[in-house]
Amino acid sequence: MNILAINPGSTSTKIAVFHNDKSVFLKTIRHSAEDLDKYEKIADQFEFRKDVILKELIDADICIDQLTAIVGRGGLIKPVEGGVYEVNQRMKEDLENVIMGEHASNLGGLIALNIAESLNNVRAFIANPVVVDELQDVARISGHPEFERMSIFHALNHKAIAHQFAKSRDVKYENMNLIVAHLGGGVSVGAHYHGKVIDVNNALDGDGPFSPERTGGLPSGQLAALCFSGKYTHAEIKKMITGKGGLMGYFGTNSSYEIEQKAKDGDEQANLIQDAMAYQIGKAIGEMATVLNGEVHGILITGGVANNKELITYIRNMVGFIAPVFVYPGEDEMSALAMNGLLVLRGEIECKEYL
Numbered sequence: 375m376n377i378l379a380i381n382p383g384s385t386s387t388k389i390a391v392f393h394n395d396k397s398v399f400l401k402t403i404r405h406s407a408e409d410l411d412k413y414e415k416i417a418d419q420f421e422f423r424k425d426v427i428l429k430e431l432i433d434a435d436i437c438i439d440q441l442t443a444i445v446g447r448g449g450l451i452k453p454v455e456g457g458v459y460e461v462n463q464r465m466k467e468d469l470e471n472v473i474m475g476e477h478a479s480n481l482g483g484l485i486a487l488n489i490a491e492s493l494n495n496v497r498a499f500i501a502n503p504v505v506v507d508e509l510q511d512v513a514r515i516s517g518h519p520e521f522e523r524m525s526i527f528h529a530l531n532h533k534a535i536a537h538q539f540a541k542s543r544d545v546k547y548e549n550m551n552l553i554v555a556h557l558g559g560g561v562s563v564g565a566h567y568h569g570k571v572i573d574v575n576n577a578l579d580g581d582g583p584f585s586p587e588r589t590g591g592l593p594s595g596q597l598a599a600l601c602f603s604g605k606y607t608h609a610e611i612k613k614m615i616t617g618k619g620g621l622m623g624y625f626g627t628n629s630s631y632e633i634e635q636k637a638k639d640g641d642e643q644a645n646l647i648q649d650a651m652a653y654q655i656g657k658a659i660g661e662m663a664t665v666l667n668g669e670v671h672g673i674l675i676t677g678g679v680a681n682n683k684e685l686i687t688y689i690r691n692m693v694g695f696i697a698p699v700f701v702y703p704g705e706d707e708m709s710a711l712a713m714n715g716l717l718v719l720r721g722e723i724e725c726k727e728y729l
Contacts, residue, residue: 446482448503450474501714527562534710557679583654589619656692670697
């Protein structure tokens with residue numbers, strides 16, 4: 375079976391082709407600011423990104439007529455349980471109408487469906503989108519009826535790493551209690567209870583630890599005062615929280631590697647901010663341990679920032695008493711997308727319907 379995986383990001387589009395479980399092609403297509411600035415909205419990039427994908431496949435002598443399925447990165451659709459969903463008309467409409475907001479990942483399912491419809495007997499899926507919602511009811515309560523806590527996190531990588539860890543222990547994921555921390559441009563820390571993520575911070579919209587690009591939770595009173603200070607527009611505040619917060623806010627760069635090197639070179643501010651980021655991540659892991667009543671089989675740390683050994687050591691020293699810490703640096707989302715599609719095609723898991 376030949377599976378095309380499509381993962382649109384804010385400034386890049388990753389594509390991969392798998393023959394069964396073996397990767398035969400992998401490409402990260404970088405998009406310049408000049409390319410993307412032509413489009414007012416992310417949705418307007420649809421044809422541009424699709425054409426770039428098809429050109430790369432042609433240049434690599436990959437015949438799309440031989441594809442069995444296409445799996446796109448799940449976008450901001452309505453909240454759903456974890457799993458694999460076939461892209462249907464209702465999902466297409468919700469992605470096009472950006473019912474949960476604009477995000478580059480919205481293009482994944484749309485491009486997958488468009489290409490699949492141009493071929494014969496090719497299915498289009500998404501897998502574990504960022505809006506996977508398995509929160510227990512008590513975790514939804516915010517503290518005021520005007521607000522409800524939402525589940526938006528790195529579900530694809532969370533689930534993939536959790537399944538990988540469970541398999542390595544010859545135990546079903548559904549029989550384990552795990553804490554998974556994804557450390558990327560955003561940070562999400564989730565409590566996985568018997569196969570469900572029953573509590574997790576909203577990693578997109580300013581909840582949880584700060585990260586290379588996001589502020590994380592801010593002092594509420596100070597934030598409210600800033601919003602009404604007249605210094606910033608609503609759009610500027612949103613960008614401050616998601617995009618220009620965290621390391622970007624302190625240093626003007628979202629590169630955790632740059633800050634790591636500054637800290638190693640003796641930069642006291644870089645060392646302090648790096649420690650603070652690790653501190654907040656460790657504290658969030660501790661919170662999730664209480665959600666699981668202290669019964670934790672493993673703490674799994676993944677994502678690109680997990681390559682920072684000093685940061686990982688700081689976190690490990692904070693949370694190692696809770697459970698063993700296992701580090702999976704980087705992320706393998708392309709393989710996760712393809713393998714989820716393969717499991718459906720083989721009948722090993724059930725494909726869910728988006729309603």
